[in-house]
Amino acid sequence: EIVLTQSPGTLSLSPGERATLSCRASQSVSASYLAWYQQKPGQAPRLLIYGASNRATGIPDRFSGSGSGTDFILTISRLEPEDFAVYYCQQYSDSPLTFGQGTLVDI
Amino acid sequence: QVQLVQSGAEVKKPGASVKISCETSGYIFINYYIHWVRQAPGQGLEWMGAINPSGGRTTYEQKFQGRLTVTRDTSTSTVYMELSTLSSEDTAVYYCARRERGSSWGLDVWGQGTTVTVSS
Numbered sequence: 641e642i643v644l645t646q647s648p649g650t651l652s653l654s655p656g657e658r659a660t661l662s663c664r665a666s667q668s669v670s671a672s673y674l675a676w677y678q679q680k681p682g683q684a685p686r687l688l689i690y691g692a693s694n695r696a697t698g699i700p701d702r703f704s705g706s707g708s709g710t711d712f713i714l715t716i717s718r719l720e721p722e723d724f725a726v727y728y729c730q731q732y733s734d735s736p737l738t739f740g741q742g743t744l745v746d747i
Numbered sequence: 748q749v750q751l752v753q754s755g756a757e758v759k760k761p762g763a764s765v766k767i768s769c770e771t772s773g774y775i776f777i778n779y780y781i782h783w784v785r786q787a788p789g790q791g792l793e794w795m796g797a798i799n800p801s802g803g804r805t806t807y808e809q810k811f812q813g814r815l816t817v818t819r820d821t822s823t824s825t826v827y828m829e830l831s832t833l834s835s836e837d838t839a840v841y842y843c844a845r846r847e848r849g850s851s852w853g854l855d856v857w858g859q860g861t862t863v864t865v866s867s
Contacts, residue, residue, distance in 0.1 A: 687854060728792055
């Protein structure tokens with residue numbers, strides 16, 4: 641199974657700042673089948689990025705993804721108040737699908 | 748519009764089974780896998796398994812083998828997830844989510860979640 645390790649566990653920032661979240665895989669994620677999700681309290685996760693770098697429908701361009709192989713990054717260029725949430729990476733190139741443990745972005 | 752609507756909250760005793768439905772609408776049912784993901788209180792996301800509605804083939808996380816059954820009803824575009832021999836460790840919110848077959852999209856639409864509480 642591919643283990644995903646996210647860092648940092650918590651990122652304390654202010655609105656307007658840049659957030660950089662990391663996701664490292666225990667083995668290569670093929671064809672960049674790597675996604676990022678945002679989850680707010682009491683809500684289902686929302687797909688932000690798929691294929692490592694493609695924004696999902698309706699996702700603002702302040703969210704961007706990059707990386708390949710085993711190292712992936714989610715960047716939020718300028719934090720808006722509604723961006724404070726937990727972010728998960730997920731690989732779907734290999735079964736079982738796996739998620740990282742999450743990064744909390746808070747004020 | 749595309750929707751995945753899950754059945755309501757459940758309270759179960761240890762050893763019992765739970766069956767949750769995920770009713771889909773607004774898209775071609777057989778073109779998207781349905782996955783099940785759960786989240787224990789205060790914890791992260793855990794993938795459980797998935798079904799290919801076209802044919803019904805399933806794949807399960809190994810830890811749930813023997814306890815998890817995912818089925819579908821193509822006449823109602825509904826997927827069911829049944830988990831047996833429940834323990835307190837199965838207390839969680841359970842989500843269904845879809846992923847397009849043959850694409851690199853992730854889980855792009857999610858159900859609202861179903862809370863399952865296992866307590867004696």
